Amino acid sequence: MPSVHLLTVHGVGRHHHLSNLLRTYQTIRANLTSVEAPSPGEDQIPGWRLTRFEEGESPPFLKLEPRVEPPWAPDGTNAVYLYEVNYSDFAGVVRQNHPINLTALLVGLDLVVCAARQRPRENASSVFGGDTARLAHCLQRVSGVLTAGTVPIIGLPSIVFRNYVGTFVATFTRFFEDVATFALDKNGEQLISSHLDRTVASIVSAMRPGDRLVLAAHSLGSVVVHNFVVRQWTVAPEKVPDTVVTFGSPIGLLVWIWLFLDFEDMDFSRQVAGGDHYFCWNPVSPGTGARPPVSWINVVNCVDPIATAFPEAALDLWANGPEIASGLKNGAITQRFFGPAKITRVGGAHTEYLNDKAGFLQILLRAAGLLSGAPDAVGDLRSRDGHRAATLSVLRTTQWGLLAVALAMIAVYCGIIGWRFGSRGTLWVAPFFAWPALTISTLAFFQRLMLGGPTKRIPTELIREMNWWDGASFPYRLREKLLSMIGRSRDVDPMASSAGGFLRLLVNLISFIPTGLAMTIPVAVAVWLSGKSPTVRQAWEQLWTFPGLLAFACFMVYVICCAAHELVRSWRQVLRILEAPAPAAAASALPHAAPPTPPSP
């Protein structure tokens, strides 16, 4: 009887050797969300026993066998091998050897979004539907939040409260580093892809006829697996898995951004001229021909900001609809929608898939042959429309909640300052901070102005062509104009060293100025109303008192809530845009027919 080989691929973040493998195994056997030692009743597969743990093999694996040998069946399973692909360690080494400045990365993204948004477009339609121009505005707002996110928003608390927010900052940093390592750094992408290729080749070489290969990939891991499947589909059918389970997958998100940034009018057959493309990857099939059908199941949790129920056409932009359909079992991706619609799960839903025993885990166990039944027979918790409605409902509550917390925090901040100065009138400053979009766009403006110069991907010439009257591009133009006036405007030399540590520190310190100024506005008003004027030494001493630190923490939470508010607002808007009928030009959005000649792999 055949065996099933289940290979799990992790997402972004730090994952130790074996952690992904054991995490998958443990979550099948126990409830990992409980802090108590597991009881036998938590075991989802009591009929299976662990017979081997080969941690020294390459790849390491666990072997599971039935306690009692079942009768032969064509789709039966007499053994399940669990493997892991762990690229986390060497992705970290890649970034250690070649550090990427996170601020530069995010400001660079904002700049390239700005350039793409202002590129002339006609009939800009994509396989995703929706109004491209409006979606682009949402992307610009998100990139603006991220631009402001590094130094002015997260930078300050990460210094003062580093003992408490260090893990969050490290996760935030590692998230973008990993995405950049696979999507922007050709070296990183090739190393990770080679690692997956070798792992799959090792597994396939040990498989017997009739054995099945199942790939289960989370988050960025699904992008890595998608890239792998598309590359192998037409050229190495023996390596193509029988089943792919993607969960929390950003494939749709990344493919949309790829089309938007690197192609004219979102048209895959018309790549932007020149070689300065933003993405380094090219997840398209290298040829035509028969595609072994893959049973592809994509699972999306409610309020997972990364996950997308991407269309089949997004799997391989090079191929046309019938070609892609021929490579999918039943001609389509099976989309499944799970996860509780709760405000406490916003964002966190992205890492909760393996804990969903009744939903996602049922699919995984069936796909691996550990439970009887077809994986795609596991029903949704809610329909696609229900999922969208539930997400919008939770996000609306979240957005208002964030606004309320932001207002409360700024009120407490102004209140503490007013109390220290004996002037209640300081509270009247709070309404000036009541518009999160203004707060964040102000911080983003200064970040763009201070750091928004040309990059390896955006030349000076392109910045000069940007619109003066656009809120996002104005600071880039202004900076460029000012540098031109003093003769310091120049393109980036890709072979030159970046600015030294001292200069980076200086720029980061300057980046704090807008946040610092915003914090001093209530102080200035309090001084003006009370007539008391503390010395610098007195102000410094006040900062390190309990009320001073409390006020500081309140302002920090206020800025973070404003940023989160803007992200949630954009998320809601994207859902509404995708829900709305596409504009006339985009109504004809269809998978593109294959161009006449295949691109290089």
Place this chain on the structure above:
Amino acid sequence: MASGIKVIWEDLALKLLNDRDRYTRQAIQDEFRRDPRNEAIEYDTEQGAFLTPVANKRFYVVWYQADTHSRSGTAEPVVMVRAVLPLTNVNPGSPGLKEYVERAVKAESKGEFAS
């Protein structure tokens, strides 16, 4: 909601059930009592024996149908539960299913009982 069908657990079934933790015991009993025929597979047509998956298909209840006579003399259907087993790869129509269940019963009861 209970199905209204009387369920009688035989000694072996009770022993195997009591080997499980209390949450699993409860889940199996409740779910089976609710509808013994839900997704039931007839694995032994001669004896009219069935397998019903319970608790997310983690376990299968092995049962057969019998009739008892009430005081008024009318025959009432009764579900007799023979065993509760953690089975894998249960495929309806599989030719070796009956032997598989027998082997599983023997293994689960440590050879004490044979189906």
